[in-house]
Amino acid sequence: MGGVNKSMKFLVVDDFSTMRRIIKNLLHDLGYSDVTEADDGTTALPMLQQGEFDFLITDWNMPGMQGLDLLKAVRADARLSGIPVLMLTAESKREQIVEAAQAGVNGYVIKPFTATVLKDKIDKILDARSKAGAA
Amino acid sequence: MSDADTLKSRYGELVLSMSVALEAGKDDAFGAALDRIMHLREKSVYAELRRLTTHLHGALERFRLDSRLVDIAEREVPGARHRLDHVLKLTNGAAHRTMDLVEVSCPIAERISKSASELSGMWAQARQRDRDATLTDLRAMLERTEEFLSATRSDSDTLRTNLGQVLMAQDFQDLTGQIIRNVMSLVAELESTLGELVRLAGDTDPTRAAPLAQRGHGPAVPGLDNGAVVSEQKDVDSLLSGLGL
Numbered sequence: 001m002g003g004v005n006k007s008m009k010f011l012v013v014d015d016f017s018t019m020r021r022i023i024k025n026l027l028h029d030l031g032y033s034d035v036t037e038a039d040d041g042t043t044a045l046p047m048l049q050q051g052e053f054d055f056l057i058t059d060w061n062m063p064g065m066q067g068l069d070l071l072k073a074v075r076a077d078a079r080l081s082g083i084p085v086l087m088l089t090a091e092s093k094r095e096q097i098v099e100a101a102q103a104g105v106n107g108y109v110i111k112p113f114t115a116t117v118l119k120d121k122i123d124k125i126l127d128a129r130s131k132a133g134a135a
Numbered sequence: 136m137s138d139a140d141t142l143k144s145r146y147g148e149l150v151l152s153m154s155v156a157l158e159a160g161k162d163d164a165f166g167a168a169l170d171r172i173m174h175l176r177e178k179s180v181y182a183e184l185r186r187l188t189t190h191l192h193g194a195l196e197r198f199r200l201d202s203r204l205v206d207i208a209e210r211e212v213p214g215a216r217h218r219l220d221h222v223l224k225l226t227n228g229a230a231h232r233t234m235d236l237v238e239v240s241c242p243i244a245e246r247i248s249k250s251a252s253e254l255s256g257m258w259a260q261a262r263q264r265d266r267d268a269t270l271t272d273l274r275a276m277l278e279r280t281e282e283f284l285s286a287t288r289s290d291s292d293t294l295r296t297n298l299g300q301v302l303m304a305q306d307f308q309d310l311t312g313q314i315i316r317n318v319m320s321l322v323a324e325l326e327s328t329l330g331e332l333v334r335l336a337g338d339t340d341p342t343r344a345a346p347l348a349q350r351g352h353g354p355a356v357p358g359l360d361n362g363a364v365v366s367e368q369k370d371v372d373s374l375l376s377g378l379g380l
Contacts (some may be wrong), residue, residue: 016309025302061313061351090310090354092364097371101378108371111354112306115299117368 006031009051013037013044013058013070014088019111023057023088026115030122041065045073048080055122060089060096068096068103075104084125088113146172193335200332207325214359215318221356222311229307236304240297243290250283313353 010032012023020037027035036051038044040062048056056074060067067087074080086107087100097108106128107121149168156164257276355364365371 014309016312018305019309022302022306025299029299061353066351090313091351092355092360092366092371093352094363094365094374096352097365097374098378101375101380106380108375110365110368110371111310113368115303 005054007034008032008054010035010055010057011038011044011048011051011053013039013041013056013062013067015039015059015062019059023118026118029115030119041067041070041073044070048074048083049077053083055125056083056085057088058085060087060091060100068100071100071103071105084129086121086125088118145175149175197332197335200328200335203328204325204332207321207328211321212325215321217359218314218318218356222314225307225311229304232304233301236297236301240294243294247287247290250286254279254283310354314356317353 010027012020012027012035014020014023014037017037017039020039024035024037027033036047036053038047041058042064044056044058045065047053056070058067058070065073067089071085071087074083074085084106085104086109087105088109088111090111092110100108106125109117109121149172153165153168153172156162156168257279261272261276352360355366365374
């Protein structure tokens with residue numbers, strides 16, 4: 001599999017449809033074509049619980065359930081706790097980044113971001129996963 | 136009613152019964168009348184205390200609203216102006232970036248189209264004079280076709296890259312949307328604080344908009360959010376690697 005499985009199922013959570021579209025397009029460019037969208041944590045959580053997703057990309061600041069709460073809910077759910085989570089957000093206070101790390105985030109990208117940074121972080125997370133899986 | 140009358144109507148009967156009891160040496164009756172007088176005095180002291188407490192509460196509430204208003208006027212309104220200015224800069228930048236890319240891309244698309252029609256023309260001509268076409272002619276046309284295909288491949292790659300950058304230039308909308316929501320929340324709070332002041336002033340009870348929930352800090356705004364904010368992805372990476380991530 002070479003560490004990268006292009007049939008992975010992504011869930012992209014952001015309250016702005018423009019940003020979801022950008023992320024979806026970038027994922028397509030990277031070869032990931034199975035991408036689903038949700039507009040906040042409240043809609044994302046049941047989708048995660050039913051949809052067998054392989055990767056979660058979420059914003060922090062959203063109406064309804066925020067990204068950090070979604071991350072905590074995912075880590076607290078035995079069936080979801082292993083899913084890689086990448087936080088993609090404009091929230092850039094040091095204490096927030098530390099808080100996300102403590103809640104178990106796998107990667108943190110601040111907006112505005114570049115296509116290269118997104119690819120880099122996804123690759124890094126998947127790479128670490130496949131190494132951990134092989135070990 | 137004069138003061139003397141008020142005093143008489145409130146205490147006259149009690150004082151009389153006290154003096155009667157005093158004359159008669161009736162300890163119990165004297166004590167009972169005295170108790171009732173003291174009770175009357177206490178009641179008026181409590182009423183006065185209640186009145187003072189209500190006043191104090193109102194004054195404190197107005198003071199709280201006043202200081203919040205001063206804070207909004209002195210700090211948050213200029214901050215909001217700064218944030219909206221940042222929105223202008225972001226949208227302006229994105230619009231220019233998009234237009235730059237479109238201006239670079241259009242001539243490329245035109246060039247592909249022009250070369251393609253020239254080439255089709257050449258092939259159409261060659262088919263017309265079919266048998267007269269020499270091997271040299273054909274070789275020249277093959278070369279032109281090869282050149283065209285190779286140029287088209289690289290031009291399409293450039294167009295694809297430019298379109299990708301046009302897409303990325305739209306990311307401003309997410310950031311500006313969040314900043315505008317922040318300012319809207321401030322405006323809502325200002326509205327509700329002013330409404331509260333009007334209500335305390337007494338005469339009307341204006342309908343108040345509930346302040347929008349402000350969650351997270353939103354995008355960092357240059358000149359406003361410094362200090363504890365990281366400005367670049369590499370700062371995030373080094374912070375996270377410090378935490379073993």
